[in-house]
Amino acid sequence: MAKTNFNSLFWVVLLCCSIWDGFAQPGGSDCIKANAKSCGECIQAGPNCGWCKAQNFLQEGEPTSARCDDLAALKSKGCSPDEIENPRGTKGVLKNKEVTNRSKGTAEKLKPEDITQIQPQQLVLKLRTGEPQTFSLKFKRAEDYPIDLYYLMDLSYSMKDDLENVKSLGTALMREMEKITSDFRIGFGSFVEKTVMPYISTTPAKLRNPCTGDQNCTSPFSYKNVLNLTSEGKLFNELVGKQHISGNLDSPEGGFDAIMQVAVCGTQIGWRNVTRLLVFSTDAGFHFAGDGKLGGIVLPNDGRCHLENNMYTMSHYYDYPSIAHLVQKLSENNIQTIFAVTEEFQAVYKELKNLIPKSAVGTLSANSSNVIQLIIDAYNSLSSEVILENSKLPKGVTINYKSYCKNGVNGTGENGRKCSNISIGDEVKFEISVTANECPKKGQNETIKIKPLGFTEEVEINLQFICECQCQNEGIPNSPDCHQGNGTFECGACRCNEGRIGKECECSTDEVNSEDMDAYCRRENSTEICSNNGECVCGQCVCRKRENTNEVYSGRYCECDNFNCDRSNGLICGGNGNCKCRVCECFPNFTGSACDCSLDTSSCMASNGQICNGRGTCECGTCNCTDAKFQGPTCEMCQTCLGVCAAHKDCVQCRAFKKGEKKDTCSRDCMHFNMTLVESRDKLPQPGQPDPLSHCKEKDVDDCWFYFTYSINANNEAIVHVVETPECPTGPDIIPIVAGVVAGIVLIGLALLLIWKLLMIIHDRREFAKFEKEKMNAKWDTQENPIYKSPINNFKNPNYGRKAGL
Numbered sequence: 001m002a003k004t005n006f007n008s009l010f011w012v013v014l015l016c017c018s019i020w021d022g023f024a025q026p027g028g029s030d031c032i033k034a035n036a037k038s039c040g041e042c043i044q045a046g047p048n049c050g051w052c053k054a055q056n057f058l059q060e061g062e063p064t065s066a067r068c069d070d071l072a073a074l075k076s077k078g079c080s081p082d083e084i085e086n087p088r089g090t091k092g093v094l095k096n097k098e099v100t101n102r103s104k105g106t107a108e109k110l111k112p113e114d115i116t117q118i119q120p121q122q123l124v125l126k127l128r129t130g131e132p133q134t135f136s137l138k139f140k141r142a143e144d145y146p147i148d149l150y151y152l153m154d155l156s157y158s159m160k161d162d163l164e165n166v167k168s169l170g171t172a173l174m175r176e177m178e179k180i181t182s183d184f185r186i187g188f189g190s191f192v193e194k195t196v197m198p199y200i201s202t203t204p205a206k207l208r209n210p211c212t213g214d215q216n217c218t219s220p221f222s223y224k225n226v227l228n229l230t231s232e233g234k235l236f237n238e239l240v241g242k243q244h245i246s247g248n249l250d251s252p253e254g255g256f257d258a259i260m261q262v263a264v265c266g267t268q269i270g271w272r273n274v275t276r277l278l279v280f281s282t283d284a285g286f287h288f289a290g291d292g293k294l295g296g297i298v299l300p301n302d303g304r305c306h307l308e309n310n311m312y313t314m315s316h317y318y319d320y321p322s323i324a325h326l327v328q329k330l331s332e333n334n335i336q337t338i339f340a341v342t343e344e345f346q347a348v349y350k351e352l353k354n355l356i357p358k359s360a361v362g363t364l365s366a367n368s369s370n371v372i373q374l375i376i377d378a379y380n381s382l383s384s385e386v387i388l389e390n391s392k393l394p395k396g397v398t399i400n401y402k403s404y405c406k407n408g409v410n411g412t413g414e415n416g417r418k419c420s421n422i423s424i425g426d427e428v429k430f431e432i433s434v435t436a437n438e439c440p441k442k443g444q445n446e447t448i449k450i451k452p453l454g455f456t457e458e459v460e461i462n463l464q465f466i467c468e469c470q471c472q473n474e475g476i477p478n479s480p481d482c483h484q485g486n487g488t489f490e491c492g493a494c495r496c497n498e499g500r501i502g503k504e505c506e507c508s509t510d511e512v513n514s515e516d517m518d519a520y521c522r523r524e525n526s527t528e529i530c531s532n533n534g535e536c537v538c539g540q541c542v543c544r545k546r547e548n549t550n551e552v553y554s555g556r557y558c559e560c561d562n563f564n565c566d567r568s569n570g571l572i573c574g575g576n577g578n579c580k581c582r583v584c585e586c587f588p589n590f591t592g593s594a595c596d597c598s599l600d601t602s603s604c605m606a607s608n609g610q611i612c613n614g615r616g617t618c619e620c621g622t623c624n625c626t627d628a629k630f631q632g633p634t635c636e637m638c639q640t641c642l643g644v645c646a647a648h649k650d651c652v653q654c655r656a657f658k659k660g661e662k663k664d665t666c667s668r669d670c671m672h673f674n675m676t677l678v679e680s681r682d683k684l685p686q687p688g689q690p691d692p693l694s695h696c697k698e699k700d701v702d703d704c705w706f707y708f709t710y711s712i713n714a715n716n717e718a719i720v721h722v723v724e725t726p727e728c729p730t731g732p733d734i735i736p737i738v739a740g741v742v743a744g745i746v747l748i749g750l751a752l753l754l755i756w757k758l759l760m761i762i763h764d765r766r767e768f769a770k771f772e773k774e775k776m777n778a779k780w781d782t783q784e785n786p787i788y789k790s791p792i793n794n795f796k797n798p799n800y801g802r803k804a805g806l
Contacts, residue, residue, distance in 0.1 A: 039469035042068035170236025191258035210247035222315030292319030568596035645696030673718035
């Protein structure tokens with residue numbers, strides 16, 4: 001039987017877990033969707049999530065996960081700010097040494113480790129999930145900063161004339177670099193190729209002298225460290241002067257093997273923690289990873305130092321390094337590379353430069369005569385740019401950069417990592433944001449480092465993750481609040497001991513029987529478990545969540561909700577109240593089942609300042625007129641009324657001025673109101689008084705205007721105030737009127753005469769012009785009859801004058 005009960009419990013718990021997973025529907029806040037069972041899970045759901053630890057916060061039927069919500073929602077549900085767990089991330093500076101300010105030649109001699117170019121140097125960031133922590137980083141390029149330069153030269157036969165010019169490079173370069181720094185060291189190394197076929201000829205004679213004819217060449221080798229870094233330029237000239245050209249069979253050289261050894265053999269080369277420059281000089285291409293298969297070498301390069309007696313001894317054993325492998329090692333060892341190559345291979349090495357950060361390419365003349373200027377130019381180019389890089393980030397951690405460079409140039413994204421055109425003494429700033437998007441599995445601290453490429457200085461950042469709440473440290477093991485000590489009471493909720501379940505750990509996994517527990521989840525006289533709105537877990541209803549997280553079931557039997565109240569205008573409780581257990585609790589000044597009845601009477605206020613004009617009642621913000629003659633929104637409209645003014649006009653006229661139609665019956669018909677005379681209209685009562693008030697303007701029998709007000713006081717008495725002096729219109733002034741009429745007639749007559757005269761002049765001129773025109777058209781003699789016609793006609797014989805016979 002116990003086994004059966006345990007199996008039943010197992011399926012109940014499994015079903016509940018599945019239900020809760022299903023309840024985390026889309027929509028709503030991320031805090032609620034997280035379905036957090038503890039404070040730690042809650043604060044990892046988002047930076048705006050808080051956990052209410054008040055013991056009495058949850059309503060009956062609400063799950064423990066309801067304690068987790070956004071801060072505004074928790075406060076609106078009645079959780080005091082003091083009871084909300086909402087830890088925030090912080091930042092602290094552990095080491096903040098100021099950047100070095102000094103001038104070349106005038107400052108005291110400082111060790112490289114005493115020079116600071118980046119600030120701060122060490123920080124600690126406490127990160128909460130989703131909340132970025134931002135700090136500022138300052139970089140200042142120090143003046144007179146030490147430089148180590150290693151010259152790595154291709155000694156294949158084609159570089160014979162170049163070697164002659166490099167033999168005097170040491171002292172000449174020393175003189176030029178003294179203009180930049182007082183602490184300069186130089187070293188020299190050379191390379192040819194792997195010492196196996198088909199890269200070189202392995203015949204004994206060719207191993208002794210790979211050159212043809214009478215050329216005296218040294219035996220082929222992969223890489224040789226000729227001179228460790230030194231400040232003695234003459235020693236450089238002396239040792240380089242003893243070097244001889246060698247030879248190989250193929251055109252690409254084994255330079256990558258040499259670069260790898262120079263990068264990783266820091267102790268043997270003598271690198272200091274200063275600016276490190278590697279000058280790679282060649283007139284050919286390069287072999288890279290995979291090319292070793294031609295010589296039967298398939299083992300990948302291990303990236304370790306293999307120098308014995310300053311010679312690379314494992315070239316026949318390890319393949320060439322890949323470009324990515326070189327980039328990694330050069331970056332780890334803060335080495336900036338200068339490729340000094342001939343014009344023929346410029347394109348190849350420029351592509352390589354794009355893959356290797358903090359590298360430069362210069363064009364080497366046919367005999368390397370310009371190598372010093374090339375190095376100076378490349379150094380100035382490299383040192384004028386600062387690029388920040390960070391170590392590998394822990395899982396779930398992201399970092400963003402924003403740069404504030406010279407001349408107001410700002411950058412974001414990838415451009416936020418770098419600043420260009422930096423001169424000695426210039427200061428630039430970076431704003432760096434670090435964000436944790438999740439907590440590490442074990443919550444352990446992590447360390448990341450940020451440094452400028454090519455520099456040894458770095459910023460160390462210790463990351464501490466906020467994955468638990470402070471209240472969890474204050475938990476009470478075996479608390480009596482958790483059913484006789486069956487759990488730890490922390491952050492307002494029980495965390496049950498193993499083998500116990502339930503909201504308060506009241507059930508044992510060995511004893512609980514789901515059928516027995518269901519009876520505690522039914523209301524009296526009901527067969528529905530948890531009102532069909534939840535699940536019965538350990539004899540208690542756990543109400544189901546809805547897709548809309550603002551809609552909540554509650555109550556011991558999940559019989560209540562906050563979304564099934566009466567609605568008005570499509571809103572629950574009309575938007576004027578809260579729905580609690582399907583009943584509206586209205587805000588102040590609202591009532592009704594849907595809180596749709598306003599107790600505010602401002603909408604019922606009539607123009608005379610009275611509620612509903614004193615002729616109705618204000619119900620839910622609307623006037624209900626009790627006088628059938630009055631209607632309208634404020635009971636001020638009366639279609640059948642003469643109006644207050646017209647109804648009392650005659651009585652006011654007879655009492656105030658002793659005239660009018662009721663002058664003879666005034667004492668009988670017009671004594672129903674109290675009358676007061678005032679001096680002017682300004683002295684009449686104004687709107688806004690508590691009694692209903694009407695302002696009136698009427699004409700008396702003499703066509704004079706008189707003004708009065710009519711009101712009803714609280715005792716239902718009529719009060720009339722009258723202006724004691726009517727306004728009578730004055731008669732017309734006859735003389736100006738007559739004079740004006742006469743003057744008008746005279747002026748009109750003169751105007752008509754002038755018009756007639758003008759018309760006559762125009763007519764006469766037109767007739768005269770017509771006469772003149774006809775006179776000009778008469779062209780006959782005055783003595784000739786214009787209608788005379790001659791009686792003589794001339795005719796001609798058409799045959800007259802013709803020859804006979806024709």
